[in-house]
Amino acid sequence: MKKIVIVNPGATSTKIAYFEDTDLVWKDEVIYTPDQLKDYAKIYDQFEIRYQDIQVLLENHGISQDLDAVVGRGGLIGPVKAGAIKVDAELIDHLKNHPVLEHASNLGAGLAAAIRDHFGNESCQALIYDPVTVDSMMPIARYTGLKEIQRKSIGHHLNMRAVARRLASDNGLDYDKANLIIVHIGGGATASAHTQGDIVDFVSDDEIMFSAERSGGLPVKEVLKLAKELGVQELSKKVRAEAGLQSLCGTKDLREIEDRVKQGDQEADEVIQAFALQLAKCIATLAVSLKGKVDYIALTGGMAHYDYLCQLIEERVNFIAPLKIYAGEFEAIALAKGGFRVITGIEKASSLEEAMKK
Template sequence: MKTVVAINPGATSTKVAVYQDENLLWKEELIYESSDLEKYDKIFDQFELRLKDIEKLLDEHNITHIDTAVGRGGLIGPVQPGAILVNEPLINHLEFHPMLEHASNLGAKLAKAVSEKYGDGRAYVYDPVTVDSMKPVSRLTGLKQISRISIAHHLNMRAVARKASEDLGKDYKDLNIVVAHIGGGASASAHEHGEVIDIVSDDEMMFGANRSGGLPIKMIVPYIKEIGIDEFYKIARHKAGLVSYFGTTDLRVVQQKIEAGDEEAALVFDALCLGISKTIAALSVSINGPIDVICLTGGMARSEKLVENVAKRTGFIAPLRTYPGEFELEALALGGLRVINGEETAQILTYEDEN
């Protein structure tokens, strides 16, 4: 029986789970107040704080030996999907050369430290947000100087694609699947026979709880001139979507407004569903062949009203399955388990030019 620790650091929390083989023993979330973290200038300055709390949690649950630890991958840069061995070059890259600063960049170093204390030092990250197996044709835009990049909720969406395949009694590599993750941020992916060949990120099409989605250039250029690029970025990434209309990220509040007869809420809700459906339809044509199943995941997938709306709009493409919430800890643990069981080989990244 193999014991795997999964570690998922977020902006103000660290989620930790322990699995024995495919069975969850327990999972907990360590919560931090913003004031607790503001004193740290850089994300990696939080390492000792978070590690100490993880170790305390493991000790409280009487964890004395593990076979491996798996952390969230962070913004590594373009990599193939699957497991990546945690080594010093990878940790160094995430600390000093990440694509963006984000708490998930700590996942590799935390997993390595936990594995060194409780196991044999083997640690991995799995399906980072920068997984990139996009087809070349999907990278091009209408402006030569700008190419599309693959940043999305890959960890959760690949986990959901695997779950849908299992539910259909088929192999992931035999199916064509479109997955939409809808929450605070929103992204979607096209899976062609086990490869993520195209994605839609949260600045391209559908809007989410606090993200703008795609915006018309002719309208946003004057707006940026008016408020400035820094302020626009804050709004588009944190104060847009449902927040811009109703001051909340909670879809349940919007649905309550609809039930009370609020016509604007009904219209915005319908536009949200339309954006999700357009995204699914767009990704469907990236896949060579018929779509076997469409999957909705993320927090908003808990809304029966939203699921019904999207299913009605996309029914001509494929049947819809829902996987509400997220499965990131499970995906990390099972990914690590496949590696130590010899079912999957981990990538090894060296970053020799950064030494």
């Protein structure tokens, strides 16, 4: 039996879970208030407080020095291939000092190493799995109409690949041979086209669909007018933190909007229909990237709990392929299964250099 701990740092929390093989034994969470974190200028400045709290939590759960693997959520490394990456000093330094963006997930590797050093057995491995910058997009999908700008693959890869594997398994398919479209709709929204085990095209909420607080694609001429009026910094804040459902409904809480729809609010209902339309357009775009050969489509993330939204999307995309719902997120089990595959020899972990070469 293999003993595995996963660590998933988020903006105001650190999720911890303990698995025996791939069976969840317990999960827990350390939650921080904004006041507790306000004095930390950079994400990595939070490392000590986060690790100390994790150490206490693991000791309280009776974890001793016999772990076989610790798997952290991968941060914004830069373009890397999918799968497991070994945690070493080079990876930690990269995420601490040279990340693509500041994000709590950048702490995952360092926390995994610290847990390994204190709680692991002699052969315990520290890993990250499917970081948010996994990139296996086909070259032609990277192009835009400006030479200076390429499309990027940054998003919910860990959860989307976990759902893709589960979707394939649930329907008697080999993930490495299936053609799948996975859409994550939560606080942010991203979508991916999978073929032969690779995400060959990827769409974020900077592009087609809006999300809880991001604008999605916008008419460029109108954006230029707004940029002139607001300035770049204010415009960036507007399209990335004050847009989407937040702008259209005055809230990014889908449950509140759902209640309005149930009470007959026609404007809220129209926004949800528009949201569904944009998500369906995104799915259709990715179907083209798969040349129309799609086995299944899946919706995942917190917003996939909303039956009415899922129904509206299904009505528009069921001509492409059957739609399945995997509401919520599956990051903990994805990390645990990834670690299990590595320590049992099913899968090989890459070094940072190997992962970045793709």
